Amino acid sequence: MDADAFDLAIVGAGPAGLSAAIEARAWGLSVALLDEQAAPGGQIYRGVDAASAEARSVLGEDYSAGMELTREFRDSGARHIAGAAVWNVGSDLRIDYLAQGSSHALQARAIVLACGAMERPFPIPGWTLPGVMGAGAAQILYKNAAALPNGPAVLAGCGPLLYLLANQYLQAGVALKAVIDTTRRFDYLRAARHLPGALLGWPDLRKGMRMIANLRRRRVPVYAGAQALAIQGGDHAESIGFIHRGRRLRVDSALILLHQGVVPNTQFSWALRARHRWDESQLCWVPETDEHGQIENTGIYIAGDGRGIVGAKASASQGRLAALAVAAKLGRATPQACRAREQVVRAGLRRQLRIRPLLDALYRPADAHRVPQDDAVVVCRCEEVTAGQVRQYAALGCLGPNQAKTFGRCGMGPCQGRLCGLTVTELIAQARGVPAAEVGYYRIRPPIKPVTLGELAEEN
Amino acid sequence: MHIESVSRRPALFAAQARADASIVTLRFEDQPIRVPAGISVAAALLLHAAAPFRTTPVGAAPRAPYCMMGVCFECLVEIDGRPNRQACLTPVRDGMVIRRQHGASSLPLSRQEEEHGR
Numbered sequence: 001m002d003a004d005a006f007d008l009a010i011v012g013a014g015p016a017g018l019s020a021a022i023e024a025r026a027w028g029l030s031v032a033l034l035d036e037q038a039a040p041g042g043q044i045y046r047g048v049d050a051a052s053a054e055a056r057s058v059l060g061e062d063y064s065a066g067m068e069l070t071r072e073f074r075d076s077g078a079r080h081i082a083g084a085a086v087w088n089v090g091s092d093l094r095i096d097y098l099a100q101g102s103s104h105a106l107q108a109r110a111i112v113l114a115c116g117a118m119e120r121p122f123p124i125p126g127w128t129l130p131g132v133m134g135a136g137a138a139q140i141l142y143k144n145a146a147a148l149p150n151g152p153a154v155l156a157g158c159g160p161l162l163y164l165l166a167n168q169y170l171q172a173g174v175a176l177k178a179v180i181d182t183t184r185r186f187d188y189l190r191a192a193r194h195l196p197g198a199l200l201g202w203p204d205l206r207k208g209m210r211m212i213a214n215l216r217r218r219r220v221p222v223y224a225g226a227q228a229l230a231i232q233g234g235d236h237a238e239s240i241g242f243i244h245r246g247r248r249l250r251v252d253s254a255l256i257l258l259h260q261g262v263v264p265n266t267q268f269s270w271a272l273r274a275r276h277r278w279d280e281s282q283l284c285w286v287p288e289t290d291e292h293g294q295i296e297n298t299g300i301y302i303a304g305d306g307r308g309i310v311g312a313k314a315s316a317s318q319g320r321l322a323a324l325a326v327a328a329k330l331g332r333a334t335p336q337a338c339r340a341r342e343q344v345v346r347a348g349l350r351r352q353l354r355i356r357p358l359l360d361a362l363y364r365p366a367d368a369h370r371v372p373q374d375d376a377v378v379v380c381r382c383e384e385v386t387a388g389q390v391r392q393y394a395a396l397g398c399l400g401p402n403q404a405k406t407f408g409r410c411g412m413g414p415c416q417g418r419l420c421g422l423t424v425t426e427l428i429a430q431a432r433g434v435p436a437a438e439v440g441y442y443r444i445r446p447p448i449k450p451v452t453l454g455e456l457a458e459e460n
Numbered sequence: 461m462h463i464e465s466v467s468r469r470p471a472l473f474a475a476q477a478r479a480d481a482s483i484v485t486l487r488f489e490d491q492p493i494r495v496p497a498g499i500s501v502a503a504a505l506l507l508h509a510a511a512p513f514r515t516t517p518v519g520a521a522p523r524a525p526y527c528m529m530g531v532c533f534e535c536l537v538e539i540d541g542r543p544n545r546q547a548c549l550t551p552v553r554d555g556m557v558i559r560r561q562h563g564a565s566s567l568p569l570s571r572q573e574e575e576h577g578r
Contacts, residue, residue: 036530036549043529050498052478085549118531130511130524131472137528140548144528145496145503147473172476235522236469236511255472265531381526382533384518414533414544419526450544 006032006079008326009095009108011086011268014042015312016304017114018069019319021078027327031078032106034097038082040070042116043136044312046143055146058172060164062312069316081106087447089113089268093299098451102458110299110326113269114319117262117305120284120365122157123372123423126231126240127258128381135165135259142168152177154253156229156240158187159261159363163211166220176220178251180242182260182366184225191362201354223249229369231256260365263422264306270444272300278437281360282309283370284422285441292325293318301325309360314352320345371426379427380420382413390424394431400439401425414450417442471509475499484554495552502528502535502547505558513537513547517564536561 008024010017013035021033033040041048045066048056056064073080081099088096093108119134126132135155141147152175155166166179198205215222226242232250233239239252266276269287274295276285286308293301301322304315324342327333333341372379375388385408390398393407401417401424404410410424411417417424421442429436481496488510495504502525505513512522513535525535528548535547540557543565547558 038551052476052480054476118529119527128521128523128526130513130522133524133526133528137526140528141473141503141506145473145499145507146476146478147499147503147507148476150471150474254469381523382516384516384521414536415531418531 004106006030006108008110010112012114013040014116016315016319018073019316020112020323022072022076023320023323025076025078027332033078034081034084034086036085058168085449087449087451103455112301112322114304115265115306118265120261120263121419122258123377124229128378129233129237131237131254132256135162135257138257139165148174154178155257156180157259158183162259167211179222180226181224182226191358194358194361198355198358204355267448293322317345317349379423380410382415383409385410390427391431394428401442411442469509473506484552486556488558500548501550504552514561
């Protein structure tokens, strides 16, 4: 079957994907960018072009900065295939995607995967109850539907996004019932050695410090150093309990917003059988690539948070670097021109990465909130497999996540392991007493998105 | 905007009013709900206190959206007769008919096949 053909196909319309498209177009490549959403922006700049002035003022200037990127993208002449759910990326550089109820294909000479990040799972008692969501999820609700909590909100966990959302809610007039901050004193000590490096990225550091200070200034109850988070409720969340300064406390709320950082979305890199390594500082799997983000000479590049968490600006730089490498590979740019441009982009990237070691050390999620010690905690939400069951599998000789599937369907539900993969990796590693790298991950296979036979039959 | 509730529980979220928003009407569990155009089905249902969106196939546990970006699959509902639709990735459309999904989506399987799938 014939497929539409492009020099470069990009998956994902966040900062990395948009920047890759803009850069590639500047070198004259034909570009198709596929994205699940109707409008460009990814999660970070989601809905930025349609946002009201009020929403833009609540979300802040870092959000509105996305408008420049989406405008440049629109002007670039890249083809935007919106509302497209990519379900297969082949090593033959063919992409299969769903749009308007049927499957389509396109052929590229190179591919940039810019699939970004997702919020790290937060496996604690009660995290499957309705009323419990990610803080990032709540922020998406605001970007997509101008939806704000209907009553006082409770935010719990750690990481820049948690404080950002808290500040945005204050700005929008939402009362915060509590911010339950799991960052402990020794996290600050561990992070301290990264302070000199982070000071070189001073504006980012100052922004973060202001956000935290603002919560205190606005008299938001902040429970710092909270541990042992657990959510109570019958068929809906009712309260969240935690230990604060040695005391067991409980805050009632039907809406509990959890967050403990973001992790790379690695579904495609795993499905492509790329090698991955366990990153000890970010506590997640990251695909192995060359310096341009290419997976072992495949013509498939990864840019942005999908290659390890770097943040929006660095993601944009990585997108440009990947596009440059493709332009050079396809002979559209002379090596000299490429090197000159690359130097400029890399200088920016170095600046953008300065604060990252500090953030990774400071907001390293607590062991107990990643590897539940309570046997009853659901780890695989789809198949309702608990931490205790996974430990049992390990006791019976289960070597890693992929085998856990055959022991009890762990990771085999509709989310394809996205919400349990990291937890199961660490659980089994801990139970076996071996490093995470040794237990491996699920074998991810296409289709990466659910496809019906009807949609395949309609293929055109 | 006035929000009619479809459960006894108050909605967890309310939308900031926008003068320029056009309105579409959906049917959720046979009740009409009016929401701003351009939002996702998951957002629309959250504004109308629709949780739970579904119950799980294994333990019949109630679930509602967790990630809002297409990775957790907790927001699966039936849309216009088709099961397993990701509500957070589906934009609202006037006249859309939405139902909760109880347990596994129904496919005509024999009892033996059902048991094997567990």
